[in-house]
Ligand SMILES: [Zn+2]
């Protein structure tokens with residue numbers, strides 16, 4: 125299996141729908157080292173980062189039913205869990221979440237939308253790797269926790285437009301189903 | 304609800320990265336609950352976070368997966384989400400801080416019919432609900448840091464523009480303003496500041512320490 129975004133989606137859906145342990149192990153091998161690295165770059169010790177990485181992956185198992193592949197890639201979703209865990213572990217400011225959309229993820233996500241979301245995320249990763257070092261450095265500092273909100277200037281030139289429109293479409297579709 | 308004033312890119316990125324004081328997080332979570340545009344933009348910043356996470360790497364402990372499976376075996380099964388109270392004026396994140404909707408707010412008078420209720424957050428920034436009677440002005444003031452004001456009911460105007468339900472005004476050091484509530488309906492806002500305001504009038508300045516504004 126090649127390591128592309130839509131494969132991670134399929135694995136997470138196998139965890140969600142069948143509690144598939146082999147699928148979980150594959151997700152773990154890919155994401156746990158990244159979560160641990162993310163936490164260490166954010167200032168956690170090796171031991172704390174290891175504990176948090178296991179914790180984040182356990183949360184992924186437990187909350188798999190909330191994953192909506194039309195609105196986020198697996199990497200994005202893992203990031204949000206890891207970020208919240210970091211906020212708790214490193215005693216940063218509490219972060220209330222927006223209201224849940226009451227209808228939750230679609231039971232049968234639109235396959236085309238899921239595929240496009242995964243492709244857009246892969247393109248974003250590639251574009252990020254090509255950014256000029258000063259700009260990339262700034263984004264790293266923001267996400268690894270070395271910049272305060274007043275130091276985070278408006279980022280221009282980030283290729284976020286297509287992902288934003290795709291998420292917006294997914295939200296509109298959900299709202300439409302409800303009305 | 305037609306929202307015209309949204310969260311800035313810098314604030315959305317800081318919220319996505321988890322770098323905002325609690326009071327600001329609350330204002331953003333409340334606006335995001337009302338605004339699918341900003342929700343989609345936040346999703347894009349979270350995707351950026353996902354791409355950053357993908358670039359990280361650290362050596363796991365030897366028994367990491369087994370330890371994680373043991374954690375999973377020990378955790379309670381996911382509970383069904385709690386039934387949501389009916390949507391009132393306040394979105395869910397704000398209701399969590401107030402302990403209910405508008406009727407649950409414990410207002411304190413600030414004079415001239417203006418009332419406030421400070422919400423319990425970390426001290427690096429302060430969050431408050433403001434009640435401004437229709438037609439009434441908030442004393443003229445400037446800002447030492449950032450002030451976020453989210454309209455929940457009614458509307459106010461200042462020299463920059465008009466702000467109606469769902470609109471967010473982001474004020475900083477450069478802005479000095481006198482927000483005036485529109486006639487017709489009392490204005491209710493959720494406001495957060497990370498530094499005390501600078502009042503130009505004498506009386507508000509004297510009262511300032513009392514009200515933590
Ligand atoms: Zn908005």
Ligand SMILES: [Zn+2]
Pocket residue numbers: 444445446450474480
């Ligand atoms: Zn102000």
